[in-house]
Amino acid sequence: MPNATERIACIDVGTNTALLLIADLEPATGKIVTVDHRQTIVRLGQKVDEQRLIHSEALDRLTACMTEYRKLCDELGVQRILAVGTSALRDAANRDDIIAAVKNATGIEISCISGEKEAALTFFGAVAGLPEVPEPFTVIDIGGGSTEIIMGTTSTVEEAISMNIGSVRMTERFCTAQPPSPEEFEAARQEIDNHLAATLPPFFAGRQQVFGVAGTLTTIAQVCLGDKQFDPMRVQGFRLEYDAVHELLERLRAMTLDEIVAFGIPEGRADVFTMGVLILHQFMLMLGVGSLTVSIQGLRYGVAQQELQKLRDRS
Numbered sequence: 001m002p003n004a005t006e007r008i009a010c011i012d013v014g015t016n017t018a019l020l021l022i023a024d025l026e027p028a029t030g031k032i033v034t035v036d037h038r039q040t041i042v043r044l045g046q047k048v049d050e051q052r053l054i055h056s057e058a059l060d061r062l063t064a065c066m067t068e069y070r071k072l073c074d075e076l077g078v079q080r081i082l083a084v085g086t087s088a089l090r091d092a093a094n095r096d097d098i099i100a101a102v103k104n105a106t107g108i109e110i111s112c113i114s115g116e117k118e119a120a121l122t123f124f125g126a127v128a129g130l131p132e133v134p135e136p137f138t139v140i141d142i143g144g145g146s147t148e149i150i151m152g153t154t155s156t157v158e159e160a161i162s163m164n165i166g167s168v169r170m171t172e173r174f175c176t177a178q179p180p181s182p183e184e185f186e187a188a189r190q191e192i193d194n195h196l197a198a199t200l201p202p203f204f205a206g207r208q209q210v211f212g213v214a215g216t217l218t219t220i221a222q223v224c225l226g227d228k229q230f231d232p233m234r235v236q237g238f239r240l241e242y243d244a245v246h247e248l249l250e251r252l253r254a255m256t257l258d259e260i261v262a263f264g265i266p267e268g269r270a271d272v273f274t275m276g277v278l279i280l281h282q283f284m285l286m287l288g289v290g291s292l293t294v295s296i297q298g299l300r301y302g303v304a305q306q307e308l309q310k311l312r313d314r315s
Contacts, residue, residue, distance in 0.1 A: 015045030015144025041268030045088030087145025115162025125302030144168035167276030213298035216276030
């Protein structure tokens with residue numbers, strides 16, 4: 001039946017967080033109507049950078065999360081579930097075993113996508129449904145295992161890079177304590193700078209209009225708003241200034257884990273938050289980005305946008 005609304009679920013299984021979007025796709029209007037969205041910290045990528053394996057405890061956390069998401073999908077009448085896995089799954093030697101275990105337990109099949117595919121879907125998802133977007137624009141997605149930077153227009157990706165720097169990966173590599181020692185902090189900064197210096201030059205053309213997505217960015221926005229709880233309506237579209245990021249980083253680099261949690265950062269993100277902010281800080285500093293717009297959208301919305309386009313093409 002052409003132009004019929006379809007209710008789908010899009011799940012982004014990341015290195016630190018599993019994100020769920022339940023949405024109605026409306027081919028007739030071209031709209032993605034959000035029904036519900038959830039986020040759960042599963043830390044799937046714990047020690048993956050070092051050992052290249054996803055451990056049983058991380059699998060248990062992921063399976064419990066997917067079971068909960070499956071139940072919600074059934075309750076809300078979801079017709080199809082599309083789940084994609086990113087950096088942690090890409091790096092894990094036992095990826096196929098993890099995917100099979102989750103499918104056997106929940107019926108949800110996770111598709112592991114490349115860094116390039118992740119970048120493209122995140123790029124279009126970040127601005128999906130926004131009325132007017134100045135072009136070209138750039139999207140930065142700081143994840144637990146990787147960071148994607150993408151530039152282009154609402155119809156075309158012109159430049160995209162996926163780097164193996166993320167909040168979990170940098171924390172596990174460089175931080176033996178919280179706060180990190182000055183030497184550890186400087187070593188992490190140098191590693192991030194090396195990655196950025198090699199990849200940033202093509203992105204100067206799109207630095208006037210930058211969108212930031214994923215948990216590090218939305219949590220920074222929450223902190224800058226002075227909120228103890230995450231409110232997606234307040235975070236969406238928040239204008240984040242470089243000076244605020246710089247001030248936050250200077251405070252974080254001297255804070256203990258308990259102080260960061262007391263700051264309003266969720267426990268599953270608190271221990272990797274400083275490194276996430278450092279990645280953003282160095283990106284803005286080196287590219288000369290004075291401010292950016294925070295979007296709660298990202299990979300999940302890119303998957304939904306792709307499915308909506310398929311429906312429209314068939315109708």
